[in-house]
Amino acid sequence: MSPEALSPEALRDPLPGAPPGTDAADVLIVGAGPAGSATALALRAAGVPRVVLVDRAAHGSPERAALRVGESATPNVGPLLARLGLPDDLGRLGHRPYHGNLSLWSGDGETADDFLRRGSGHGWHLDRARFDRWLREAAVERGARLLAPATLAGIERRPEGGWTIGLRDAAGRRSATARVVVDAGGRRAPLATALGARRRRLDRLIALAVDVSFDVAVGAGPAGEPAGRGFRGRSFVEAVEIGWWYAAVLPGGRAIVTLMTDDDIARAAGLAGADAFRSAWAATVRLRDLVPPPEDALGAGAAPAVFSAASQHVDRAVGAGWIAVGDALIGFDPLTSSGIAGALDDALAAADTILRWFSGDGAAARAAAIGYARRAEDTLRRYLTERTRHYTAGSRWPDAPFWSRRAAR
CATH class of the missing domain: 3.30.9.100 (D-Amino Acid Oxidase; Chain A, domain 2)
Structure with missing residues (x-):
């Protein structure tokens, strides 16, 4: 489940065989919300030199300024x-x-x-637009590169290792290369699904x-x-x-x-x-x-x-050279107020996993990928238990469609 081991020397060098003018990254992150920006921050703090954030909304755009659900950050944030x-x-x-x-x-x-x-x-x-912008700008200030507005147009594995990523921006199509890619693209999980993962919607x-x-x-x-x-x-x-x-x-x-x-x-x-x-x-x-x-x-x-706001998850949290975080990994019911804290915690765990992939220790890299997958499974299991408990406690209308769909079985 882990990518090829990468030496510190390899991290400093351009990706082998990358076409001239191609954006080359050690880690390319699709999505610059809290999960993506926090992943970039954690990687830059650990010394990963080339971190690229791809955001589908331009800074200051109407989409970026749109009302956001999930305005409360719990004390663990x-x-x-x-x-x-x-x-x-x-x-x-x-x-x-x-x-x-x-x-x-x-x-x-x-x-x-x-x-x-x-x-x-x-x-x-929170003022969510302000909070998201603050995280994104902090990542850029600490050395991450932001490509915006841009969206994922395709991805393929390179024979020599890593990925070639097709991006679509205002000027048309462009390409990037990366050793590792991160899906922080929200509930659509655009990267994970492009790589074969399936979204499981629970409601x-x-x-x-x-x-x-x-x-x-x-x-x-x-x-x-x-x-x-x-x-x-x-x-x-x-x-x-x-x-x-x-x-x-x-x-x-x-x-x-x-x-x-x-x-x-x-x-x-x-x-x-x-x-x-x-x-x-x-x-x-x-x-x-x-x-x-x-x-x-x-x-x-x-x-x-x-x-x-559906509860959902991808059936694979991690694969060879890719990893999912935030809503792309698990979309929580807002009743749990878990979204922002979960996104930041995912980012820290994903960054630690990626660093182990880059360590050059194949056994540690494999163990890190397996550990991240188990962490996601445990998080999902705890969340579903909590979700059922909350909705069962509130069911004054047990026969109403909304509540009967969420009743404990």
């Missing part, structure tokens, strides 16, 4: 950032402390889960999200919440018959409100439309008080943004 050599106080970058969760989930009334009571410190409510969950202006003084806060009114400093989750709602206050006087449901349920109810979405929001028990739905539908009648 701080130590992971520190391991990457980055500051763990994200407040200095404009992000808000995240102290815990409020939920109306099991029918036993509203409950609070405070991180400080667990002794785990606090996490962060049909989607997120319908809006970003609205929000005054933290709006809403009546329950007793015992952190300083500030409303639900500042916490995420809020409310279970409903068709799924569940998520809300959090974001930097810049904004709040994100998201309905999680299955794609067929959303289609049948027309929830991708502004009016139907607002009506469902207005029918909630508690959310409508914490973040009142705008009276004029959604501002200018805008419909919610729709994202896939």
